[in-house]
Amino acid sequence: MSTAPLAVVVKGWPRLSETFIAQELVALEAAGHDLALWSLRHPTDTKTHPLHDRLAAPVTYLPEYLHDDRARVWRGWRAACALPGYTLAARLWRSDLLRDRSRNRVRRFGQACVLASELPPGTPAIYAHFLHTPASVARYAAVMLGIPWAFSAHAKDIWTSPDWELREKLATGPGGARFGATCTGFGAAHLRDLAADPGRIDLVYHGLDLTRFPDPPDRAPRAPGSPLRLLSVGRLVEKKGFDRLIAALALLPGWLDWHWVHIGGGALKEQMRAQAEAAGVADRITWKGACDQPEVIAAMRAADLFVLPSRIAADGDRDGLPNVLMEAASQLLPIVSTAVSAIPEFITHTRHGLLVKDRPEDIAEAIVDIASAPDTAAAMAQAAFDRLRSDFAVEPGIARLSARLREMGA
Template sequence: MTGKFAVVVKGWPRLSETFIAQELVALEAAGHRFDIWSLRHPTDTKTHPLHDRLTAPVHYLPEYLHDDPARVWRARAKARDLPGYARAYAVWRKDLARDLDVNRIRRFGQACVLAAELPDGVNGLYAHFLHTPASVARYAAIMRRIPWGFSAHAKDIWTSPDWEIKEKLADDETGARFGATCTAYGASQLRKLAAEPSRIDLIYHGLDLSRFPLPPDRAPRSPDAPLRLLSVGRLVEKKGFDRLIAALARLPDRIDWTWTHIGGGPLGDALARQAEEAGIAARITWRGACDQPQVIADMRASDLFVLPSRIASDGDRDGLPNVLMEAASQRLPILSTAVSAIPEFIESGVHGILANDSPEALAAAIETLADRPTQALAMAEAALSRLRTEFGMAPGIARLSQRLTDMTR
């Protein structure tokens, strides 16, 4: 089996990143040995049961360099004696000249701590997300003269400058040995920027269905019955919940609807005010961050899952959100948008409905699905079937396991 490696993540644990926890649990089960190095301390007050299954030790780097200056200076003094420090410093200075920002300085300080404190026997670094975590992993790997690889997801691909991605994908001692990404949409973009496109793998997260209860036996909802809508996602621009609220306000009075939202985020207060001003706040339940059992319970109790993803003003966008597959696992009809890689799982009219992200289009789609419950349930059945046959977790874990083995042997 592979030698030991270190996993670099933005924060650990995070309720919104179950795909990372799922992957790491599977890699442990496949026999891999690793520690987790987190750039940030946890902010969620809850965890998923999945997090409790992971046995890997977790280490926290200084979130801000001024939090522990003595640790940072000790680490930099030790890092200067590492064989690749001069090369890493030169790479960082070149990056800093094009990105003169305190965050770039913090990345190098965190990399010094990581490189200095890595235990003996670590043969490689593996970063989740191609932006900050990959920068820290790259600088540290150059210092230690060990290989590194990454998994990219969504925001990190679309909001990072091309020059930085190209250099992280360079075919030299500073570039990643391999890169994985969870959508064909993202893989195509990375291969355009890579010196060696064959190093980029499309690895869908998939879903470990053993973690989920069997789907409920659903009967078609009566068109006259209340319509229970559910969304799960962070309250950020790219999720499109402002447009969904505007859509809900447009629904005809004949539809007796309620909407439950699960997730936290910076736009919570603004969205709550929007709902109040639209006169629909009484129909909405804001649950905040919830653990996996609560999410699944709400999916089983709902009639329609709605995720109105869109491209944010800064270019940020979803990849293929795992919550769509989780909804499909519970035979829950899906309404989403044809953004990014969502059509890789949902073919509109077959596995769910993909509307455009305007309030008018979302309202029309909700009305259609409310009026055609038998069709909605048939699409949910098709999505569940596709999930089981094409989006299982095992093939991706096998490919990633081989990449990590090759990198660290």
């Protein structure tokens, strides 16, 4: 085993919306792996989760934009030019650039030069979270250094990356990843179809470390006439489908008293609030913004129903298997969601929750069904909790990932 840590490339650290990465890295440290994080971006969230504080690995921030630190980028490039694999890495990058003439592609190579030049001698491998930008930086730097690299793929990185780029990152030849993990069977099947060696792609569910969560509350039946407390957790972006949910809320019958709480930031915040005002439901909505894990858990324990109306965005982006569904299940919270991507890998319709089309009228109907049949809703919540404990524990995935990393000497 190398005395230098495994280099882990991430988009940004820490990020409230990526607890699955923090959970994995903390678990890998507990399994005996020595890690060092290299982040492409500085944090933008003002809060952190307690889980972030448990990670012992040091964090180094690469120049987010090359002009941010021209001297560092220049030094990195000069040093990288002397590395044994620089010529090959530059050739791979130029081939990519011909098909993707973007500033982002130039930035990836500059960050890779800095990374390759600053990694300590003896670094055994590079492991990237997300198969798009972080994996490109990891790939170029690993080729420069002549060391293996691997990745964990999730959702947007799979579905918005061009097939040519995925194929080359999944190749067995120069620049190809030693292995790849992805968190859904849906995503794994797609990557295996593109991979030169499908056996290099592992399905590794993130799972949920239930030791981080309290036992579920004793959920008494909702009092007659009390409001139905709806909760959603997710960024305000197109693929989460909250525009469809707001339209659905406006369709709920007058006899149903309800209030919706949303947790999460996102680029569409003002657009969603304007939509709620126009629909006449703004006074029944609480926008809490980004929250840390204890705040999220408290909101789940106080809610009656969790709603996540995920859909496929115009650019092809979509969810994988959102961890918030498992978190909701951990608190015996009934779930309404959609049969998009890998969500049916955890939720079976009418057994563990309700899965509907992402049409407002279907979402509204499911909410009314839950409100009208509390015993059935409670039974589905219990079934989801039982499945979470039996099939989606974090330990099996970490064991598989740990074994793969040790094969690379990390």
